[in-house]
Amino acid sequence: MIKVVEYCMQTGEIYRVIDFWDKHIAQRLYPEALIVSSEVLVTDELHIVVGGVVVNRPMQSVTVEGRVLKGVVKGAKLFIDDSIYEADGTDIELEFDLEKTHYIKICIWPYVDEGVFYENKTLS
Numbered sequence: 001m002i003k004v005v006e007y008c009m010q011t012g013e014i015y016r017v018i019d020f021w022d023k024h025i026a027q028r029l030y031p032e033a034l035i036v037s038s039e040v041l042v043t044d045e046l047h048i049v050v051g052g053v054v055v056n057r058p059m060q061s062v063t064v065e066g067r068v069l070k071g072v073v074k075g076a077k078l079f080i081d082d083s084i085y086e087a088d089g090t091d092i093e094l095e096f097d098l099e100k101t102h103y104i105k106i107c108i109w110p111y112v113d114e115g116v117f118y119e120n121k122t123l124s
Contacts, residue, residue, distance in 0.1 A: 001019060001020070001021060001038035002019075002020050002021075002022075002023050002026060002035055002036065002037060002038055003017055003018065003019060003020065003035070003036050003037070003038055003040065003042055004017070004018040004020050004026050004029075004030045004033045004034075004035060005017050005033055005034040005035075005036060005042055005049065005054065006018070006030065006032075006033045007033070007034065007048075007049045009032070011048075011109065011110070012048035012049045012050050012110065013044070013048060013109070013110075014042065014043075014044040014047060014048065014049060014054075015044070016044070017042045017043070017044070018030075019038065023035055034049055034052060034054070036054060040054060042054050045057075045112065045113070046112060048110050057110050057111060057112045058110065058111050058112070059111065059112050059114075060072075060073065060076075060106060060108075060111045060112065060114040062106055062114045062116060063116075064094075064116050064118055067093055067094045067095070068091050068092065068093055068094065069091065069092040069093075069094055069104065069116070069118075070091050070092075072087040072089070072092060072106055073087065073089065073108050073111065074087060074088055074089030075087065075089075075108055076106050076107060076108035076111075077106070077107045077108065078092070078104055078105070078106055079104070079105040079106075079107070080102060080103075080104050080105075081102060087106075087108075094118055094120075096118075096120040098120065099120055099121060100119075100120060101117055101118070101119045101120070102117070102118045102119075102120060103115060103116075103117055104116050104117075104118060
């Protein structure tokens, strides 16, 4: 068994990974794809292709300190509740009207998507 990795040659983004039984047939059917051993761990969420090699996507280093979200890369998209925001590269002060725990998803290519929870408490 082998894996066929279809990816974007410009960005390295992996579109899909297919388990395949025959290397020669796979090379004919998917001439632009990367062929790797079935033992190689490959997922679109955690890996990219660089120079014809599957490598780990870099991790983000986002932290929550008090009411501030730190380490968000400029241009990252923040998905908070039903809204989407774009980071400008500075620390982000978190302000919410509802007292609840909010999940914040941070996405920017080629970094692995990051998610943090922020518990909004009343100021009493």
